[in-house]
Amino acid sequence: MTLTLASIEAGYGLSRERLLRIEYHLRLTRSLEERIVSLFRQGKVIGGIYRSLGQEGESVACAAALDFSRGDIVSPLIRNMGSLLVAGALPVEILRQYLARGNSLTRGRELNIHIKDFKRGFMGPVSPLGAMIPVMAGVTMAGRIQGKSMVGMVHIGDGGASTGAFAEGLNFATVQRLPLVIVIENNGYAYSTPTVKQTLATRLADRALGVGATGETVDGNDVLATYAAAKRAVDRARAGEGVTLLEVVTFRMKGHAEHDNQSYVPKEVIEEWKQKDPVDRYERVLLEAGVATPDDLAAIQARVKGELDAAVDEAERSPLPIAEDAARGVYHGDGFWDEPR
Numbered sequence: 001m002t003l004t005l006a007s008i009e010a011g012y013g014l015s016r017e018r019l020l021r022i023e024y025h026l027r028l029t030r031s032l033e034e035r036i037v038s039l040f041r042q043g044k045v046i047g048g049i050y051r052s053l054g055q056e057g058e059s060v061a062c063a064a065a066l067d068f069s070r071g072d073i074v075s076p077l078i079r080n081m082g083s084l085l086v087a088g089a090l091p092v093e094i095l096r097q098y099l100a101r102g103n104s105l106t107r108g109r110e111l112n113i114h115i116k117d118f119k120r121g122f123m124g125p126v127s128p129l130g131a132m133i134p135v136m137a138g139v140t141m142a143g144r145i146q147g148k149s150m151v152g153m154v155h156i157g158d159g160g161a162s163t164g165a166f167a168e169g170l171n172f173a174t175v176q177r178l179p180l181v182i183v184i185e186n187n188g189y190a191y192s193t194p195t196v197k198q199t200l201a202t203r204l205a206d207r208a209l210g211v212g213a214t215g216e217t218v219d220g221n222d223v224l225a226t227y228a229a230a231k232r233a234v235d236r237a238r239a240g241e242g243v244t245l246l247e248v249v250t251f252r253m254k255g256h257a258e259h260d261n262q263s264y265v266p267k268e269v270i271e272e273w274k275q276k277d278p279v280d281r282y283e284r285v286l287l288e289a290g291v292a293t294p295d296d297l298a299a300i301q302a303r304v305k306g307e308l309d310a311a312v313d314e315a316e317r318s319p320l321p322i323a324e325d326a327a328r329g330v331y332h333g334d335g336f337w338d339e340p341r
């Protein structure tokens with residue numbers, strides 16, 4: 001069937017404006033990461049870079065299904081910069097984190113996307129994988145006790161889904177019928193360990209069956225299909241129908257971090273997934289459906305470039321942390337975190 005704007009609007013409930021906003025966030029995510037790699041190669045980044053190249057589609061599409069005006073909260077992992085940008089984190093805030101600046105959201109104490117802002121609706125990860133599942137169960141339970149209609153969304157990798165914290169959190173959130181969407185990113189590898197060495201299950205979403213949650217698997221590089229699946233899960237959660245375990249099938253197109261040359265992945269596999277690039281695929285859909293012209297797409301890329309030029313400049317001009325501040329803000333009540341930066 002040929003897609004048109006009208007058929008997309010009818011099938012997915014997405015207006016032209018929202019479809020172009022998704023495109024903007026896809027390009028912003030990809031380009032911001034490219035800028036961060038460039039800063040890394042100049043020796044300016046503190047810590048590692050965990051690219052989401054090839055996975056931007058699922059981060060952006062899943063977060064786009066949330067309604068941040070209703071208090072929804074997303075908990076991204078290191079490869080979900082796209083979710084943060086959709087939630088309203090600014091590129092300059094993310095850049096200041098990577099550059100460990102004194103006026104970053106964590107004042108230079110935490111790196112990459114380990115940031116939170118409950119008001120805007122994002123809560124960055126802690127490093128122990130799986131731990132954010134029970135934490136987000138708690139966040140959504142608190143929301144319910146407070147009478148809010150908020151939904152939580154938490155991301156986990158195929159490797160992270162092998163942890164005890166994941167299993168406990170999934171079971172607890174499910175039996176409590178909490179409004180939580182757990183997104184498993186099946187991106188082929190956990191570091192150098194292929195998914196087939198993590199589990200004999202062929203569908204990671206089947207883990208929902210054992211606890212009585214709803215499970216769904218979707219092509220994570222198909223932005224519209226992923227949006228639709230995430231929206232179904234969010235709607236179910238908001239309607240009081242509990243947890244969905246949404247498996248997004250995608251591929252990590254880079255090594256675990258910049259130091260990893262991904263030599264353990266066969267070249268043909270990388271080539272095969274290149275053809276399924278989520279951003280290219282989404283742009284083809286926009287063009288074929290007449291939602292955007294090549295000029296529209298070029299204008300979005302120009303806007304992204306202009307915004308990132310300014311953001312990189314501002315982040316590089318931001319001050320480094322002050323040594324004396326290291327002992328402040330450790331205990332509640334000294335006003336450190338309320339001081340303007």
Ligand SMILES: Cc1ncc(C[n+]2csc(CCOP(=O)(O)OP(=O)(O)O)c2C)c(N)n1
Nearest residue numbers: 079127128129157158159160187189190191
């Ligand atoms: C509980 C725990 N074990 C090990 C690690 C170290 N570690 C960090 S990332 C990573 C690989 C994660 O793979 P996966 O969950 O599949 O996510 P991906 O990197 O593929 O996005 C590991 C083992 C950790 N952070 N937490």
